[in-house]
Amino acid sequence: xxRISCLLxxxxxxxxxxxxxxxxxxxxxxxxxxxxxxxxxxxAQMADRVVCIGPPPPGESYLKVGAMIMAAVGxxxxxxxxxxxxxxxxxxxPEACARYGLIFVGPKAAQIRQMGDKxxxxxxxxxxxxxxxxxxxxxxxxxxxxxxxxxxxxxxxLKAAAGGGGRGMKIARQPGDLKIIFAEASxxxxxxxxDSRLYLERFIPTARHVEIQIMGDQxxxxxxxxxxxxxxxxxxxxMLEEAPSPALSPDLREEMGKAALVLAHHIRYExxxxxxxxxxxxxxxxxxxxxxxxxxxxxxxxEMITGIDLVKEQIRIxxxxxLGFSQEDVKPTGHSIECxxxxxxxxxxxxxxxxxxxxxxxxxxxxxxxxxxxxxxxxVPPYYDSLLAKIITWGQNRLEAxxxxxxxxxxxxxxxxxxxxxxxxxxxxxxxxLQGAVHTRWIEDVLLxxxxxxxxxYLC
Amino acid sequence: xxxxxxxxxxxxxxxxxESAFDELHVETEDLKLWARKHGTxxxxxxxxxxxxxxxxxxxxxxxxxxxxxLDLSAMKSSGAKAExxxxxxxxxxxxxxxGLNPIKAPMLGTFYRTPKPGAPPYVEVGSxxxxxxxxxxxxxxxxxxxxxAGVRGRIVQVFAEQGQMVEFQxxxxxxxxxxxxxxxxxxxxx
Numbered sequence: 001x002x003r004i005s006c007l008l009x010x011x012x013x014x015x016x017x018x019x020x021x022x023x024x025x026x027x028x029x030x031x032x033x034x035x036x037x038x039x040x041x042x043x044a045q046m047a048d049r050v051v052c053i054g055p056p057p058p059g060e061s062y063l064k065v066g067a068m069i070m071a072a073v074g075x076x077x078x079x080x081x082x083x084x085x086x087x088x089x090x091x092x093x094p095e096a097c098a099r100y101g102l103i104f105v106g107p108k109a110a111q112i113r114q115m116g117d118k119x120x121x122x123x124x125x126x127x128x129x130x131x132x133x134x135x136x137x138x139x140x141x142x143x144x145x146x147x148x149x150x151x152x153x154x155x156x157x158l159k160a161a162a163g164g165g166g167r168g169m170k171i172a173r174q175p176g177d178l179k180i181i182f183a184e185a186s187x188x189x190x191x192x193x194x195d196s197r198l199y200l201e202r203f204i205p206t207a208r209h210v211e212i213q214i215m216g217d218q219x220x221x222x223x224x225x226x227x228x229x230x231x232x233x234x235x236x237x238x239m240l241e242e243a244p245s246p247a248l249s250p251d252l253r254e255e256m257g258k259a260a261l262v263l264a265h266h267i268r269y270e271x272x273x274x275x276x277x278x279x280x281x282x283x284x285x286x287x288x289x290x291x292x293x294x295x296x297x298x299x300x301x302x303e304m305i306t307g308i309d310l311v312k313e314q315i316r317i318x319x320x321x322x323l324g325f326s327q328e329d330v331k332p333t334g335h336s337i338e339c340x341x342x343x344x345x346x347x348x349x350x351x352x353x354x355x356x357x358x359x360x361x362x363x364x365x366x367x368x369x370x371x372x373x374x375x376x377x378x379x380v381p382p383y384y385d386s387l388l389a390k391i392i393t394w395g396q397n398r399l400e401a402x403x404x405x406x407x408x409x410x411x412x413x414x415x416x417x418x419x420x421x422x423x424x425x426x427x428x429x430x431x432x433x434l435q436g437a438v439h440t441r442w443i444e445d446v447l448l449x450x451x452x453x454x455x456x457x458y459l460c
Numbered sequence: 461x462x463x464x465x466x467x468x469x470x471x472x473x474x475x476x477x478e479s480a481f482d483e484l485h486v487e488t489e490d491l492k493l494w495a496r497k498h499g500t501x502x503x504x505x506x507x508x509x510x511x512x513x514x515x516x517x518x519x520x521x522x523x524x525x526x527x528x529x530l531d532l533s534a535m536k537s538s539g540a541k542a543e544x545x546x547x548x549x550x551x552x553x554x555x556x557x558x559g560l561n562p563i564k565a566p567m568l569g570t571f572y573r574t575p576k577p578g579a580p581p582y583v584e585v586g587s588x589x590x591x592x593x594x595x596x597x598x599x600x601x602x603x604x605x606x607x608x609a610g611v612r613g614r615i616v617q618v619f620a621e622q623g624q625m626v627e628f629q630x631x632x633x634x635x636x637x638x639x640x641x642x643x644x645x646x647x648x649x650x
Contacts, residue, residue: 036629052627053568056477061628066600067568074570074625096601351466382473 001320002103004028004079008072009047010093011083012062013373014390015295016043019081022311031075032173033068035061037381042373051075056383062086077105079318081311085385088115088294105318107271107293114267115291125288128266130259132369133278133287135201142182145200149178152202158182160189161197168192171203206439208279209233210245210286212260213302215313216269217323224257225302225310226332228274233429234350234443239420240427241298243305246398246436247281256286263291270301272314275300300371300392304336335401336394339409339424341372342386346423346451354382358416363408367394370408380417388419398436402428426451469493561611563633565626569598569605573622581622587615587637596634598626613637 006029009019016032020043023030032047037056044050051071054061061067063086072080073227080102082088091109091208098104106112115121126132137149138161149156149172158181160168172178182198208231216222229245230238244253260275274296276289299310313324344350361377372389374380380388392407395401409425427433430447466612476484476495487492565571573581583595589609596607613635620632 051568051625052629054628067628070569070600070625081470100601306549352470353466354470382470383477 002078002104004315004319006031006048006075006077007079007081007105007315008033008051008068008075008077009043009083009088010062010068010080011088011189012038012041012043012384013387014039014371015083017046017295017373018311018371019083020046022309022315025309026312026315028315031071033062033071035383038382041079042375042378049075056381058086063090065090065092065096068093069100069102072102073100077102079105079315081105081315082294084294084297091116101179101317105271105314107269107273110269111269112293113455115273115293119288122288122292125263128262130263130288131286133201133204133289136199139198139200142179145178145182145198146175148200152200155203155205157201157203158185159201160185160193161198161199162189162193162195167323170238172417188328204278204280206279206281207231207441208245208247208438209238209276209289209440210248210256210279211257211274211276211296213296213299213310214260214264214269214273214275215310215317216264216273217317218270218320219322220268221323221326222261222264222269223325223327223330223343225306225308225330227256228298230298230302231438231440232433232443233440234448238298238340239443240337240339240424241301242398242401243301243333244332244335245279247279249287252279252284252286254263259286259288263288269293271317272310278285297387297390298338300369300390301336301338304369304392304394304436305332305334306330307333310401334396335398336392337401337405338392338427339405340387340392340420341389341391341412341424342420343380343388343417344386345418348418350420352382352386353418354380354386355417356380357414359413361411361413362389363391365404365408365411365412367404368408369393374414388417399434402434406460423451426454538562558614561613561635561639562631563595563607563609563611563635565598565620565628565630565632566607567598567600567605568628569600569626571607571616571620571622571624571626571632572597573620574601583609583615583618583633585615585618589615589635593632596620607632609633609635611635611637 007023009016010033020030030047031049031051032043033053034041034044034050035054035056036052038044039050039052053067053071054064065087068080068087080097081135082093087093089112091112094104094106094109121133134152139145139148155171155173158170158172163169168189170181172181180404185198186196188410189198208229210227210229212227213225214222215225226243227245227248228241228243229247230241232240256277263275264273272295274292276292277286278289291317295310295314303310316324343353345353356379357374357376360374362370362372369391369392374388391405391412393401393404393408395404406428409421409428412421414421427447432438472486472493473495484637515533529645575582583589589595590612591610593609594606595609598605599606616636617634626632
């Protein structure tokens with residue numbers, strides 16, 4: 001076991017603030033690795049020391065393994081926390097940490113690699129008996145596509161082998177559609193990715209995104225902390241997350257938790273991780289999608305219902321300590337919701353809105369948590385992700401948590417930059433959302449159309 | 461003309477970022493845009509103005525509230541004591557002033573003043589340098605980058621020590637300009 005007395009935060013924004021807070025609680029000093037654009041940021045003011053690692057573009061600062069390692073070595077930090085994004089899932093960072101005798105707060109490089117190849121990860125899950133979405137291998141021609149689609153059943157999703165993040169996907173509802181779409185999709189895939197190869201996947205019309213939080217230590221202890229429902233997405237970007245999922249039965253929850261642990265045990269996973277599933281609520285079936293080997297943006301909803309501080313636990317585990325709790329200790333209570341507030345203009349197609357914040361009045365109150373690096377006078381730089389704040393509320397049940405969130409959104413006032421607050425206010429009043437009757441395409445297919453018609457009412 | 465959109469502003473900021481320039485001014489009928497890469501410096505325009513001009517509507521970094529971090533007149537009178545340690549340690553302030561130019565670290569890493577262990581330093585106080593002269597080495601995970609002076613003149617102060625971690629844009633040396641034709645040895649023309 002190695003004691004950590006000083007830790008380098010290799011990230012920015014709200015997650016840097018979050019990590020610094022956890023370190024303060026643990027009595028650990030913090031060094032913030034900041035780009036030139038972030039030297040005056042809130043985490044920079046909070047950290048015990050700031051080290052300027054490079055110019056604003058991430059490729060010259062936050063994505064530089066060497067700069068992070070030298071910054072840690074040069075300041076006497078014993079550990080590096082990568083947060084999420086940037087270097088969090090780059091195996092080169094934990095590898096370099098090992099060479100320089102530094103602790104990487106996260107999984108082993110090999111585990112990041114194993115789960116980083118999404119196709120191999122799916123094959124591994126399948127070999128362990130974890131269901132994956134039924135699909136075909138690569139399809140050579142239309143005849144083959146027709147035959148495979150007949151077996152898998154319509155509607156069917158046609159995907160570009162080189163695609164990702166939702167790009168290069170088309171839906172065929174019947175054999176006639178497939179005939180037309182196949183040539184189109186092949187040509188589009190070639191134009192977009194320089195690779196015309198396609199494959200088929202069963203289409204689940206009301207699919208939900210449900211993920212299981214897991215946590216493992218260096219001594220082989222592994223637990224799951226229940227699920228988060230992240231079905232509310234726009235262009236595959238999560239906008240609102242909640243725990244527990246309104247669409248999961250206790251039996252299904254237990255099955256998913258077990259499936260996540262089977263995979264985690266197989267790779268002897270350490271640190272915080274998330275196993276993502278697609279849930280078909282109508283068929284009551286779930287399918288493995290991928291595993292993320294980092295702390296996630298939406299981790300607070302799990303913290304709110306379990307009372308477990310995931311970031312502190314990550315740091316404790318990294319120093320070699322055993323997990324501070326067992327599976328039996330994880331007893332989720334109540335309901336929690338998180339809204340991601342981005343510096344974007346929802347009424348202008350969610351266009352990024354960098355600039356200086358004049359007024360910053362975040363909501364306060366019991367059962368309301370705000371994770372943010374925003375403040376009055378802060379300049380939102382144009383180089384990075386637009387996430388500005390996460391509002392997290394807790395209630396005895398879902399409706400209470402929603403009601404708290406409605407209040408919190410009503411009391412969140414920002415000027416100087418546009419934010420997604422008006423959009424969230426609109427979302428939190430929608431009857432489908434209130435009933436939990438949503439799916440991963442619902443925001444784009446249904447809600448945004450209504451929002452565009454009613455946007456003006458929510459802009460005040 | 462059509463008014464400048466937010467997209468245009470973002471594009472302008474990106475262009476500036478990728479360019480070799482530090483500062484950019486755009487003026488149209490309905491918009492004045494000042495954009496600057498290094499927030500702590502004082503732009504020529506600002507220095508020339510009487511201070512009543514409103515804050516630039518857009519700067520990439522918040523300008524330092526305390527004004528220039530380094531008072532050059534004070535430095536000269538106190539025998540070049542220029543360690544500007546205000547509060548927490550951050551990158552060194554930018555030094556601009558008559559006849560004095562900083563040599564800054566082009567990257568974060570371990571700084572060495574000598575070409576190899578035991579060798580004499582590339583430069584000392586009093587050394588005269590040309591733009592292309594090496595003044596030190598920065599090591600990042602066993603990769604060594606030579607730091608060139610980038611300016612001509614005489615080294616008047618050394619800020620970074622052997623083996624010290626230096627941050628991006630940290631001032632390593634202060635160089636005093638030497639008027640043409642005086643002491644500065646001209647690079648041989650062939």
